[in-house]
Amino acid sequence: MELLSTLTFILFYGLSYGMVLFTISIGLVVTLGLMRVLNMAHGAFAALGGYTALELMNRYGVDLWLGTLVAVAVAVAVGLLAERVFIVRLYTASDLNQVLLTIGLAFLAVASFNFLFGPNLVPSTLPAALAANVDFGVRTFQIYRLFVVAVGAVLMLGLWYLFEATKIGAELRAAVDNRGMAEAVGINVARLFSVTFALGCGLAALGGAIGFAILPLEPLYPFKYLNIILIVVALTGFGHIKGAAGIAIMVGIVDTAGRFLLPSLGAFIVYFFLIGMMVWRNRALPA
Numbered sequence: 001m002e003l004l005s006t007l008t009f010i011l012f013y014g015l016s017y018g019m020v021l022f023t024i025s026i027g028l029v030v031t032l033g034l035m036r037v038l039n040m041a042h043g044a045f046a047a048l049g050g051y052t053a054l055e056l057m058n059r060y061g062v063d064l065w066l067g068t069l070v071a072v073a074v075a076v077a078v079g080l081l082a083e084r085v086f087i088v089r090l091y092t093a094s095d096l097n098q099v100l101l102t103i104g105l106a107f108l109a110v111a112s113f114n115f116l117f118g119p120n121l122v123p124s125t126l127p128a129a130l131a132a133n134v135d136f137g138v139r140t141f142q143i144y145r146l147f148v149v150a151v152g153a154v155l156m157l158g159l160w161y162l163f164e165a166t167k168i169g170a171e172l173r174a175a176v177d178n179r180g181m182a183e184a185v186g187i188n189v190a191r192l193f194s195v196t197f198a199l200g201c202g203l204a205a206l207g208g209a210i211g212f213a214i215l216p217l218e219p220l221y222p223f224k225y226l227n228i229i230l231i232v233v234a235l236t237g238f239g240h241i242k243g244a245a246g247i248a249i250m251v252g253i254v255d256t257a258g259r260f261l262l263p264s265l266g267a268f269i270v271y272f273f274l275i276g277m278m279v280w281r282n283r284a285l286p287a
Helices: 002-033 042-060 064-085 095-117 143-165 167-177 179-184 189-210 226-236 241-261 266-284
Strands: 133-135 140-142
Touching (some): 002 143, 002 226, 002 241, 042 064, 042 095, 042 226, 064 189, 143 167, 143 189, 167 179, 226 266, 241 266
Antiparallel strands (some): 133 140
């Protein structure tokens, strides 16, 4: 019974953790995989979403739902501005230039968060409806965890449909493959890229806003969780929307299991998993 309880804990907490990682990282999967933009400041938009939502909740009494909507809108607006001012210059730039500029933006975000919200973790309280527990028989879990999983599942289906079964997805893939030809047939590539980048920023903000109880907010958030986000993106195989959720869940379960079963080594287990997956993937590829 104790073993079953432990396994249930690891699987369910890993699933909810993985869904938060998916919600945040899928935006980078889109911008890196489909637009070829290596945005190392992606975590800053997740932090912006989380800070905005919590500030509205803590200071103004706004509920989580409205706070999340406002947070996503703010991140989309900032993303559009950043894309027009900075990112648009990176579409034809080298990988090194992309990394240097976007890391600079991440440092700017960290300094801004520290100045505006202070250096400590932001106190947060879940709404009563989400803080309540539900009994699974083996263990009880917060409804919040179910909520995060549900949001991730809906998001996965919605994005798959958007990029695989709509005109927008087809236009974006065409613009990435051959921008000149796409513009020749009437596709406004500049606007399409702006909207897609803003969408990626909004998705990151959504993950930061709903995941604040799993990934606590602090000024160093853009760098603290960048590694785990990049692991999901790297293992997904850039641009594969359908595989991102599965990889994020696997990473969430492995990381949760490592930290729960081997506390002294838990922080390293997920990196062993990354190395093993990359070695297996390279060996599995045809020569």
